[in-house]
Amino acid sequence: MTVQHSNQAGKLILAGDIGGTKTLLLVAEVTGNQVRVVHEQRFSSAAYSSIVPMVQELMQALSSVENPQRKIDSACFGVAGPINGRFAKLTNLTWSLDADEIAKACEFTNVKLINDFEAVGYGIEALDVHDFVTLQQGHLEAQGPRVVLGAGTGLGVCFLTLCGDHYQVFPSEGGHVDFAPADELESTLLRYLRNIFGHVSYERILSGSGLVAIYEFLLQNNVSQPPLELKQAMQAGDAAAAIAAFALSGKDPLASEALDLFVKIYGAQAGNLALTLLTKGGVYVAGGIAPKIIDRIKSGGFMQTFLDKGRYKQMLSNIPVNVIVNEKVGLLGAALVASRL
Structure with missing residues (x-):
């Protein structure tokens, strides 16, 4: 805006x-x-x-x-x-x-x-078109319900419905619902995280610490070690930011795989929330992480898993999906x- x-x-x-x-x-x-x-x-x-x-x-x-x-x-x-x-x-x-x-x-x-x-x-109502990156145009229902989810330090979720002349926000703890793996790799990730945390929510994965956990899981799963430069960067500052930087630059294949897995699970949970409330007014991805990895989000993995809901793929293809880039x-x-x- x-x-x-x-x-x-x-x-x-x-x-x-x-x-x-x-x-x-x-x-x-x-x-x-x-x-x-x-x-x-x-x-x-x-x-x-x-x-x-x-x-x-x-x-x-x-x-x-x-x-x-x-x-x-x-x-x-x-x-x-x-x-x-x-x-x-x-x-x-x-x-x-x-x-x-x-x-x-x-x-x-x-x-x-x-x-x-x-x-x-x-x-959201104070933003304009330049404050969004559109992942799916869909068919906006002007008065339809909306959902916002955003990965950052944690995973925030809220729902919105029209109330008079503006949208009313309903807070949620939807970031803490059970993580549901979609394939064998994600099932192995779930078992790995369950051994650490017991209960595994989406926030354990869709957050800064979650990206670190995914990377550490892949290292263990591949019996590998991070490159020395990445290891030093993780120890010196923001470990998640270091992993993302190495992924985006192509310096470490496992970091890239970790980020791809993060994005896939992010899209899957966005699709889950869209189905939960039939958010025909749009899905909005917020939080500090998405704008920093926007190119990887746009590359396809996010929307692929968003739509991968079996018989409801066609319905989900009509829901607008946007990333908020106004901090x-x-x-x-x-x-x-x-x-x-």
């Missing part, structure tokens, strides 16, 4: 995307599904004791670019952690959030907390939710 600074009068809101590493805060004017940026700022989450000092710092900076007489109408924060009513606890950060405390300290009338992946679901979709979703408070 193309967002721009604007002086047009709209509802002035504050949106946040709060994670254990970084927090993005956005002040924007929202009219319908159009989000126009007034001011945006990035913070290191661990450098602050709570969200309140971040917001206060943002508001101080805002006074230099916006009429100080204008007040924030409402605020919404997408939080990387579980939501319990007006409270939230971040999974990878020590501090918690209390919507009422934020409202009081920052003098906001309305404050809402939502899960960060729920915010991604809401953000700020969650922030935009929180902005839309704030505008509706």
Whole structure:
């Protein structure tokens, strides 16, 4: 989506995307599904004791670019952690959030907390055609249900159905359903992971740590060792990113096989979710991994297993499938939710 600074009068809101590493805060004017940026700022989450000092710092900076007489109408924060009513606890950060405390300290009338992946679901309506890579055009049913799934640190899933003039997001723990192998290699993978974890969910495979697990399984299955350069890269930093890089560059055949298997299982689970709710409004692939491996996703393995549902292949061929490549979709979703408070 193309967002721009604007002086047009709209509802002035504050949106946040709060994670254990970084927090993005956005002040924007929202009219319908159009989000126009007034001011945006990035913070290191661990450098602050709570969200309140971040917001206060943002508001101080805002006074230099916006009429100080204008007040924030409402605020919404997408939080990387579980939501319990007006409270939230971040999974990878020590501090918690209390919507009422934020409202009081920052003098906001309305404050809402939502899960960060729920915010991604809401953000779809703020995107435009340039924010997607289309895997299958299908036949969009304008008011049909939607599903969003996204592999990153974990595997997020949410469903959307039309409610009045916009889509309502229903959070889900669909990433933790049982992994169902589709062939003998995947059955062997399941046995390997079951020996490690006991219960094997899709998240054990469709995540950064899942890609590492697939690669380690293939190494064991092939009685092999990773190239020294890849082994050092895995030890030095993000192991999943190192495997993906070696796969995409063709430097390691087993890394390439691991990524192909990851993509196939990703497509299969996307097809499972499409069948579960008959998502004729589209399947949307989000998360941090997909945009980084988009060429491998487009190469065919994802859609092959998405469609490989026997008698329901034809029906699935009519469902639009898109990858979201706008990394700020969650922030935009929180902005839309704030505008509706």
